[in-house]
Amino acid sequence: MQETKIVLSDRDIPKQWYNIMADMPNLPKPPLHPGTKQPVGPDDLSAIFPMALIEQEVTTERWIDIPEEVLQVYSLWRPSPLYRAHRLEAALGTPARIYYKYEGVSPAGSHKPNTAIPQAYYNKAAGVRKIATETGAGQWGSALSLAGSLFGIDVTVFMVKVSYSQKPYRRIMMETWGGTVHASPSNLTNSGRKILEADPDNEGSLGIAISEAVEVAATNSDTNYALGSVLNHVLLHQTVIGLEAKKQFEIAGDYPDVIVGCCGGGSNLGGVSFPFLQDKINGKDLRIVAVEPTSCPTLTKGEFRYDFGDTAGLTPLLMMYTLGHDFVPPGIHAGGLRYHADSPLICQLYHDKLIEAIAHKQTAVFEAAIQFAKTEGIIPAPESSHAIRGAIDEALKAKEEGKEKTIFFNLSGNGYLDLAAYENYLSGKLVDYEYPEEKIKEALDRLPVV
């Protein structure tokens, strides 16, 4: 019998997160205050984040201890399995060895709880009782609602209206864990009301929902804010994925030649790759590939410059590859990949050529997803399927070149709540979308010059 997966036990959960900022050749430029355009200090952030997370946001310590209470909750699903995709390899007829880490085993079905849990914990430890956040397709909102239920914190989620209406299951999931969900734009905030006045039928965007959640946190002293991607501390928490994977590759007696991750805000890609990237910085031969949708091509078509994290311009300016903070991507099915920019860490590493990027159309992505489901069994999330597409293409290249190669990708979530997207694909209704470059240019021209 061939070994299909490598599992670790509770006591193998990493005890520390890995901080890439200790090793990267160039640190990202500092975030700037949205008003003064000067670098923000800890005090600027303390209204909405607990100090422990602010410290993690800026520290260059290489290893950060994971609190006991967080480890205990991680053990509800971690360590996640590392799979060898024997059946997919056979179907492709490739000499490549394909591995994937499966993060869909978390109760929320994605990698998002890896950071939701510590964020809830640090807020709880700081005496915070309420957290406001935003969610696009719903993965982050459900992860934080889960975390809130486990640590006794009230979670309020602003959910992009089009998803709120079209994807009731994610909303119900949040409510099952006790979360309160509002369709965004809402009448509960100034940012929301302003947008609804101008356009009562506005269907919302992640940028708008962030504005609403940040406003609630900034104007209510008992409420903090939490973000599910982009920020340094979020990517830090996600490194449990890559740290476990390193241990599992050691047991497998193998090591990746290429690591593939889908990239929206960048947290799953950072989480899976940074512990390996440390080796690359130290000379190891290894490629890291970010896969994004052609409809929201931040790394492949965006510009590297300061931009806001949200639509209303309430958040600090971050140095990112951006399509412009008022860029509204088409409603593709990979809702988690529709953010207008990427994590500053990912962007800096891409700028420094330590990470590559490629964009794929959604029909090609779903084709890969179906091939994966029919061989490996698991029905993947549309976001994660971008990584599958990337990994399959690497495997087909290896076949063409007749080369052995070790390909590793992160299967960041399952597709249970994305089956409507599969029906669209299977019935031939799915359309591809390439974002027109002139529209990107227009959005970028509207940005403030810093």
Add this chain to the structure above:
Amino acid sequence: MQETKIVLSDRDIPKQWYNIMADMPNLPKPPLHPGTKQPVGPDDLSAIFPMALIEQEVTTERWIDIPEEVLQVYSLWRPSPLYRAHRLEAALGTPARIYYKYEGVSPAGSHKPNTAIPQAYYNKAAGVRKIATETGAGQWGSALSLAGSLFGIDVTVFMVKVSYSQKPYRRIMMETWGGTVHASPSNLTNSGRKILEADPDNEGSLGIAISEAVEVAATNSDTNYALGSVLNHVLLHQTVIGLEAKKQFEIAGDYPDVIVGCCGGGSNLGGVSFPFLQDKINGKDLRIVAVEPTSCPTLTKGEFRYDFGDTAGLTPLLMMYTLGHDFVPPGIHAGGLRYHADSPLICQLYHDKLIEAIAHKQTAVFEAAIQFAKTEGIIPAPESSHAIRGAIDEALKAKEEGKEKTIFFNLSGNGYLDLAAYENYLSGKLVDYEYPEEKIKEALDRLPVV
């Protein structure tokens, strides 16, 4: 850090299934031919089942080898983890230790693939290219579609019409794996047409869907039939659950005082409990509790007698606790527990007082499900939540009595595709249903006397 779960590696997957028929004090009475009312022989079944499965249906060998190819596919998700429910115990303030086996890790989200995989394998090995089956809520149909995709077999599923219309996600899941799904009653079979002629708006039932699938298998020489519960070979395959659990309890240094499982057809209950039941038969002090819905109270209110497995009376007569084969239970959310009878093995063991049974109302079941989701994280399937209700009640009794006790239940599936049911419960729309005894009596009076 407290240990949350016990995981095993691929090589710990049991290499043999355990056959309770080797050890039970009284074997079930034989199935009878629907026409002659005489015991059926292998030849009567060979039109719709491969010989390997017919042999497993009747053998009293204690251990049956699991084929290498089946083990290989099992390793896509097996062994499943055994959890210690520390957080639920704390919330209940019970001195009891609560454990659960989590079968929701399979690609289809339930325990059903444990038998779908070997059934597809044995059919494939016998040269069969097509399998017809039925599905109620969709768990079995999706498990068999998955198995079909992995072994290259065409799967046709007759899905109870009300589920087909109201639960499109399960249908799409089957189609994603390549299954063909028809709403039942359909125009494709005599049984279906007959019912539609009498009642064009008939919403279907599991019994009708079985009739349709069996008819397709019986009248097409290239097509076999597969059943997801009830039959001896199905329960045999499910014993991988209990066999793994025994190994995991050994590692935990514990042993159950009581095992709780939900019971529809009986396959998850049989699967989790039979390997332990062997010990009970040999003198071990152990209780086994079947939990069923008050709306379909087969064990607690049914009669122990011969009845058909389907509505049209095409299947052999089986000796079961039954509510009558034309009994149509109300449309509760635990669709997998709406069968009019139970597995003959479970029924015989219940008759012999080796298994207990209890019925719960669905609001009490959902209350338990929510408590579980908020403490242990996982959102459970409504079917499995019956077992949670049973386990929580045992834990509360232990608290009352101030007794330590080891409670073990099978969490047979996740609730990702049942979130509409949660919304019903959370919004207070869920109603309870106790099936009126006179209606049961009427249905039983219609049965043939054997």
